Amino acid sequence: MEKAISGKLSGQIRYNQPEKIRIDVFLGKEEIASLSRSRIKEFITHGHITVNNLKIKPSYILKPGDLVSFSIPNHQGTPLPAEDIPLNIYYEDEHIMVVDKEAGMIVHPTGKVKSGTLVNALLFHCRRQLPDIGGKERPGIVHRLDKETSGLLMVAKTEPAHHFLSQQLKEREIVKKYLALVKGVVLNQEGCIEAPIGRHPKHGNKMAVTGIKGREAITYFQVVRQFGSFTLLLITLYTGRTHQIRVHLQFIGHPVVGDKVYGLSKEKNSLIIIKRQALHAHFLQFRHPVTHQLLDFTSLLPADFQEQLRMLAPI
Numbered sequence: 365m366e367k368a369i370s371g372k373l374s375g376q377i378r379y380n381q382p383e384k385i386r387i388d389v390f391l392g393k394e395e396i397a398s399l400s401r402s403r404i405k406e407f408i409t410h411g412h413i414t415v416n417n418l419k420i421k422p423s424y425i426l427k428p429g430d431l432v433s434f435s436i437p438n439h440q441g442t443p444l445p446a447e448d449i450p451l452n453i454y455y456e457d458e459h460i461m462v463v464d465k466e467a468g469m470i471v472h473p474t475g476k477v478k479s480g481t482l483v484n485a486l487l488f489h490c491r492r493q494l495p496d497i498g499g500k501e502r503p504g505i506v507h508r509l510d511k512e513t514s515g516l517l518m519v520a521k522t523e524p525a526h527h528f529l530s531q532q533l534k535e536r537e538i539v540k541k542y543l544a545l546v547k548g549v550v551l552n553q554e555g556c557i558e559a560p561i562g563r564h565p566k567h568g569n570k571m572a573v574t575g576i577k578g579r580e581a582i583t584y585f586q587v588v589r590q591f592g593s594f595t596l597l598l599i600t601l602y603t604g605r606t607h608q609i610r611v612h613l614q615f616i617g618h619p620v621v622g623d624k625v626y627g628l629s630k631e632k633n634s635l636i637i638i639k640r641q642a643l644h645a646h647f648l649q650f651r652h653p654v655t656h657q658l659l660d661f662t663s664l665l666p667a668d669f670q671e672q673l674r675m676l677a678p679i
Contacts (some may be wrong), residue, residue, distance in 0.1 A: 449485035461519040495523040515645025528653035539649035545642035546618040591676035638672040
């Protein structure tokens with residue numbers, strides 16, 4: 365039995381089965397509030413799940429008659445405001461969502477920003493029923509996009525879904541492709557940028573290609589179309605470092621148009637009318653956490669990006 369009290373999930377289960385089984389495996393099968401097995405282990409370790417009122421290990425073997433008690437604080441709860449902000453939903457079921465984020469929207473609250481984010485909108489849409497396994501300010505969030513980047517994002521609606529999608533990210537099984545308008549003529553029709561990324565040595569709020577504590581970063585690109593002194597690229601990420609596309613494109617001398625942080629220069633150009641970085645999460649492919657079906661989604665360029673391309677190559 366389960367009972368939610370002020371954000372706390374509480375209850376007891378009497379184990380009456382003849383076979384012996386690990387408590388974390390048993391509770392995983394019971395699907396208590398859709399908790400993943402890794403999350404169950406965490407709650408057992410911290411004493412939120414006990415047997416016969418005694419603290420146990422996740423490897424504890426249940427015996428007939430054992431009383432399993434759980435009192436899990438702040439389960440799927442968050443003090444963040446739920447806000448009725450329109451969402452462009454590409455796909456939704458009881459396990460996951462795929463949304464098309466508009467440019468200018470922050471994915472999740474930060475120290476200074478607590479409202480108007482994608483998370484605030486998701487909390488309203490999902491009636492606050494989102495797993496906070498990724499952090500109290502990131503319920504449901506599996507991966508992120510920069511504020512000024514538009515496009516497709518996965519959202520997990522249960523802890524098992526979050527765990528499964530996160531594992532796919534870790535194993536680099538998820539395909540993420542972006543469209544980027546960059547400065548300059550990219551001579552090679554396709555290529556691969558392999559350069560480690562870490563914190564900028566002088567500017568802590570920026571990333572940079574650096575050998576000092578840099579992490580492996582690999583970006584593939586293909587030329588889609590040339591526009592005089594600009595190039596439209598299709599980018600495929602092999603790794604997912606912070607600001608990876610923007611940093612790598614700056615590194616090869618072709619920064620993203622409109623990028624106020626990693627742009628190489630501040631010169632004005634009457635042909636540039638887009639008010640943000642011209643970067644769009646165009647394609648997303650992953651396996652469904654329950655059916656394991658391979659899903660793929662494609663997002664068309666938003667109006668401001670399309671208008672920018674028309675400005676460079678008028679019909």
